[in-house]
Amino acid sequence: MSGETANIVTVPPQTYDGLIKLITANHDHMSKRLRDIARFALANPEKMALDTLAELAESADSNPSTMVRFAKQLGYKGFSQLQHVFRDRLRGNWSSYESRLTDLNESSSEDILDSIAMSAARSAMAMRESLVKADARAAARRIAKADIVWLAGAGRTEGVAIYLSYMLTRIGIMNRLISVSPSQSLQEFNLAGKNDVLCAFSFMPYSDVTIALVDAAYRRELDCICITDTEVSPLNHGTRLFLKEEDYASFRSLTASMTIAQYLAIEAGILKRSMNA
Numbered sequence: 001m002s003g004e005t006a007n008i009v010t011v012p013p014q015t016y017d018g019l020i021k022l023i024t025a026n027h028d029h030m031s032k033r034l035r036d037i038a039r040f041a042l043a044n045p046e047k048m049a050l051d052t053l054a055e056l057a058e059s060a061d062s063n064p065s066t067m068v069r070f071a072k073q074l075g076y077k078g079f080s081q082l083q084h085v086f087r088d089r090l091r092g093n094w095s096s097y098e099s100r101l102t103d104l105n106e107s108s109s110e111d112i113l114d115s116i117a118m119s120a121a122r123s124a125m126a127m128r129e130s131l132v133k134a135d136a137r138a139a140a141r142r143i144a145k146a147d148i149v150w151l152a153g154a155g156r157t158e159g160v161a162i163y164l165s166y167m168l169t170r171i172g173i174m175n176r177l178i179s180v181s182p183s184q185s186l187q188e189f190n191l192a193g194k195n196d197v198l199c200a201f202s203f204m205p206y207s208d209v210t211i212a213l214v215d216a217a218y219r220r221e222l223d224c225i226c227i228t229d230t231e232v233s234p235l236n237h238g239t240r241l242f243l244k245e246e247d248y249a250s251f252r253s254l255t256a257s258m259t260i261a262q263y264l265a266i267e268a269g270i271l272k273r274s275m276n277a
Helices: 016-025 032-043 045-050 053-059 064-073 079-092 097-103 109-130 133-145 155-171 182-189 208-219 255-276
Strands: 149-153 175-177 197-201 223-228 239-242
Touching (some): 016 032, 016 079, 032 045, 032 064, 045 053, 045 079, 053 064, 064 079, 109 255, 133 223, 133 255, 149 155, 149 208, 155 175, 155 197, 155 255, 182 208, 197 255, 208 223, 223 255
Parallel strands (some): 149 175, 149 197
16 A cells, blocks of 8 residues: 555654654655655754744755645644644753753662663663664675775764774774764765765764765765664665664663674674685
């Protein structure tokens, strides 16, 4: 059945988290045009909240009628009802760290430590069960063959990119950590050669800088390895590895991300050594 001719749900979600789950679960049932709009929407939640329908259609390289069709496909009566979800997200935004800590006032230090450890363990086990191993090995092979591996990560994933850079350097694989500064990152990446590869980390809410770097790699037809969370992620180029991190009291684990970074470095090191033998 065509994704453009039947509604996915009759009662649409009123929360941003619910919207993400709905889009992710029904990604394969959408037409290519609607999948493109979904990626745009999740990559630009502030624009979705504040811009007019005409402005959004232009930014998404679409048209207003298709944007309305996207909203109705998700079960909303019209685009304005969908936009309210993005506006509510903007008003509430992500809870501040202070409020997160306040929510833990009644928890004992032992409970907090145990809960963090369990969250990390669940992240690692979920990654182990869901990761497509062939894709992970292909990504490691591309890293091993690259002249330079360019590493991109911002916000909480910056530490993952730094760790992978450290591992690759110690193993003997040339790499370069890209600046998180919007004004510098694309200038730096302009130096990438045709046999280089971009390895980018980004999860919801996605980094504008990382999205721009992946788009630049696509335009230049450079290989890319995207470590992200869903099929509708705007990191949509090259080899894609999907991870889901668990959270405790809105503090998300980085265990799965660090694990895949360690795997990529070790596997690439083994493959590179066999190539040079």
